[in-house]
Amino acid sequence: MKSTLPVARSASLAKVRADDVCPSHSFNCSLYAMLLKVIDAGFLSVLHGTDKETDLAELAHEIGAISARLAEAERVLDRTLFTACAAYAYARHAALGTKKSDETIAAEARAAFERQRSLALEIEP
Template identity: 45%
Template sequence: MKLVRHTVRLPAEVDKAVIELAKARGDTAYAILATCVEAGVAALSSLPEDGTDNRELVAELASMGTRLADVERMLDRALFTACASYCYARSAAFGGGKSDEEIGAEVRRAYDRQQRLSQEDRS
């Protein structure tokens, strides 16, 4: 195989990644750079032209989105159940005497409070 010399300018982040990869593999940065170029050329030259892989990825992402929505609903129900359990246990610990409507209102307030706190954590 005949080797050809090229001069390559890399962004600092890419250079750092190449150096770290070389250290991890116990190789030189030049050898890793050549490996990266070969892998990149191979990946780019084998791209599907008809976009079938893209359709499969989109379908899989849609499926994951559906499953994630199911998990969110299940977690929401678990949170509500936990709030209800807490409020009923608290009522019983303090001697009861509250009606289901009063405890239900406490459950809704506790649930809303937990939902609000979870939204604040995202900000």
């Protein structure tokens, strides 16, 4: 998707150096902290522009587009995780030679998916 920010804004954002985002390239901050700093720098460059309403609308549109793409990526990752859980469940039962029905194995796969999903959503200290 092509950015709709004016060329002047894009050029001013391109001038943001790594030192401005994370001093001395130390990378002591997380990627999310870096992203927040970049977004703050972007908001500041937009707020100091001449056509604030248009720029803010364009920025809101771009953030909405990013949000939609992240939601799509999350759906794909969920499907990938479920597929891996199902493959593991079926392979495990085949290796053990159990005689369980497809419904039972599918229920075990769904339970494994939910366990993995809940583990992934836990916030680590």
